[in-house]
Amino acid sequence: DQQVKQNSPSLSVQEGRISILNCDYTNSMFDYFLWYKKYPAEGPTFLISISSIKDKNEDGRFTVFLNKSAKHLSLHIVPSQPGDSAVYFCALHSQGGSEKLVFGKGTKLTVNP
Amino acid sequence: DGGITQSPKYLFRKEGQNVTLSCEQNLNHDAMYWYRQDPGQGLRLIYYSQIVNDFQKGDIAEGYSVSREKKESFPLTVTSAQKNPTAFYLCASSIFGAGNQPQHFGDGTRLSIL
Numbered sequence: 001d002q003q004v005k006q007n008s009p010s011l012s013v014q015e016g017r018i019s020i021l022n023c024d025y026t027n028s029m030f031d032y033f034l035w036y037k038k039y040p041a042e043g044p045t046f047l048i049s050i051s052s053i054k055d056k057n058e059d060g061r062f063t064v065f066l067n068k069s070a071k072h073l074s075l076h077i078v079p080s081q082p083g084d085s086a087v088y089f090c091a092l093h094s095q096g097g098s099e100k101l102v103f104g105k106g107t108k109l110t111v112n113p
Numbered sequence: 114d115g116g117i118t119q120s121p122k123y124l125f126r127k128e129g130q131n132v133t134l135s136c137e138q139n140l141n142h143d144a145m146y147w148y149r150q151d152p153g154q155g156l157r158l159i160y161y162s163q164i165v166n167d168f169q170k171g172d173i174a175e176g177y178s179v180s181r182e183k184k185e186s187f188p189l190t191v192t193s194a195q196k197n198p199t200a201f202y203l204c205a206s207s208i209f210g211a212g213n214q215p216q217h218f219g220d221g222t223r224l225s226i227l
Contacts, residue, residue: 009153034215043117043203043218044156089155091216100171101216103148103155 003027004092006104014112019077021107023090026071032093033066034101035075037086044089048075080111116140119204119219125227126191126198134189134222136204143209145187146216149173150201159202162187163209191224199225 005024013019021035031052036044050057050064050073057064063076073092077084087108091101117138126132138145144163148156158171162181176195181187187206191198201223205216 004155006155036215036218041221041223043119043205043220045218046215049215091156100146100158100161103157105153105155 004090004102004104006090006107008107009105010108010110012110012112013080015082016079019075019080019084019109019111021075021077021088021090021109023073023075023104024071025073025092027092027094028071029094029096030092030102031095033064033073034091034093035062035064036089036091036103037084038089038106039086047088077109080109082111082113085109085111117204117206117217117219119202119222121222122220124222124224126224127227129193131190131192132198132224134191134202134204134224136187136189136219137185138187138204138206138217139185140206140217141184142206142217143184144207145181146205146207147171147177147179147187147189148203148205150203150221156203159189 034049035047037047038044048059048062048064050066055066065074087106089106090104120135146161147159157173159177160179162168178190203221204219207216208214
């Protein structure tokens with residue numbers, strides 16, 4: 001039973017356009033939402049996060065949106081650059097003591113020059 | 114520079130053999146984690162430790178063991194009981210008690226069966 005779903009395994013966009021990566025979840029106990037970026041044969045690196053008390057957080061070209069009623073999280077990258085090509089994982093933190101994260105399966109983003 | 118070091122980068126295991134993956138961090142983080150990644154899959158939690166001399170099973174702990182004798186180190190042993198060990202293994206750490214702090218990852222160890 002997947003608590004966190006990234007329904008698009010891959011996404012291809014043109015350089016300069018917007019990339020939108022989506023993540024859906026089922027558990028209302030998640031209180032913190034993170035996005036990680038991963039290149040092949042490397043560990044994931046933290047990109048941006050948002051608390052459940054907010055609906056938007058922006059950091060340069062990256063914006064994360066949270067729709068709690070729909071249990072939906074999205075990452076917008078604009079403008080997209082070829083160096084953004086990587087696998088993007090959403091990771092959700094649950095309330096209540098443990099510092100575990102639940103990861104989605106990832107979306108492979110390809111930004112074409 | 115502070116960070117997480119995993120070694121070796123590549124590891125090969127013979128049938129029936131136990132192998133140990135190393136993970137060291139100098140970030141002074143309390144919590145450490147081991148994940149497994151298979152092709153097309155997300156990261157699945159094997160074990161985690163929130164404090165020295167204590168650790169908990171994650172979602173797929175069977176066939177694995179860990180120890181946490183020092184704050185900086187969290188080695189993972191893949192035992193012969195793990196029948197499908199071929200995967201990419203990632204170690205991570207985070208500040209304990211800070212759910213809004215991200216986990217920092219090493220560059221992983223790729224384990225294969227000979």
